[in-house]
Amino acid sequence: MTDPLIRDLRALGDHLPSPEPTAALTAAVLARVATEPVPVKAGRIRRLVAWARARWRALVSLLTGLVLVGALTPPVRAAVAEWFGIGAVEVRTTTGAAPPTAPPPTIEGGVTLEEARELVRFDVVVPSALGAPSQVGVSADRMVVSMAWPGVRLDQVGARLAPYFVKTVYDEVEFTMVDGDEALWLPSPHEIVVQSPGGAQRAEPARLAGRTLIWQTGNVTLRLEGDLDRARAVEIAESAR
Structure with missing residues (x-):
């Protein structure tokens, strides 16, 4: 037996x-x-x-x-997020002091919201909690639509296999939810670079980004950056339609 x-x-x-x-x-x-x-x-x-x-x-x-x-456990979950990222955003952690806070950059080559929707192949959303954006722009490769409000920036990235934004954070990545789906909250300033489809860093230099919320809606990746706390960022994200 x-x-x-x-x-x-x-x-x-x-x-x-x-x-x-x-x-x-x-x-x-x-x-x-x-x-x-x-x-x-x-x-x-x-x-x-x-x-x-x-x-x-x-x-x-x-x-x-x-x-x-x-x-x-949060540390292991953070490692998973670093490895896979969320949509078109990859997060990498490092040690050292966090860089100073920097405001979101202005958007170059502005277009209207209607023009932006015609230039890209994905659905562009607008957070009703912020109202109409003061600036709208589309990247040269038509992969990203950027919007700006005073002190706040929202980037929307169409579906792609390789990461578009690579973020290097100096603090622990926090997990939260947006409309029932997992999202990432980066609570401190960090570096951000743009990658080409092949994975090489683009010509534009790395810039500093402030607090950022990252989430997905369908096949679109969104990153909300600005002088916001996590609760307010989630509230804005959930109002995006």
């Missing part, structure tokens, strides 16, 4: 994913094991099996928790 402990552990292993263990995960397991009593002296193997059987529920819970923790 199969030992119940072995049967249950095998069943658990068949249904759980097996990600590559990280240094942090290994350290957590070793720290937890170190707190448990260890059988010693004669009959070590027999005592170890008995000890494991007595604690099999705790061991199963520990293994399950360690496998699932990567999907729950």
Whole structure:
């Protein structure tokens, strides 16, 4: 007859994913094991099996928790966001002091909102919480529509495989929600560059960006930048129609 402990552990292993263990995960397991009593002296193997059987529920819970923790803890989630980004925006983290706050740049070569909608191949939205924009522009490659209000800028990027904006942040990335979908909140000033479709940085230099909310609507990526707190940024994003 199969030992119940072995049967249950095998069943658990068949249904759980097996990600590559990280240094942090290994350290957590070793720290937890170190707190448990260890059988010693004669009959070590027999005592170890008995000890494991007595604690099999705790061991199963520990293994399950360690496998699932990567999907729950903010540092790991931030690493996932850094790797995949959101839509056309890629976020990279670094160490050091955050740069000084800079206001959003003005928009060059302005067009009307109607002209912008005719120039691009995606739906352009306007946040009703901000009203009509004071400036509207379209990038030379017709991939980005930018809008400006006093102290606030909104960029909308059409679908593409490679990142369009690459952001280097000096603070922890925060997760929030916009209309029920996950979004990223960058709470401190950071550098931003524009990439070509092949992944090379474009000729224009990196610039500083302020607090920024990043989210997606369908196949369009949006980034709202300005002197806003997270609650106000989400409110503006959810009013975009």
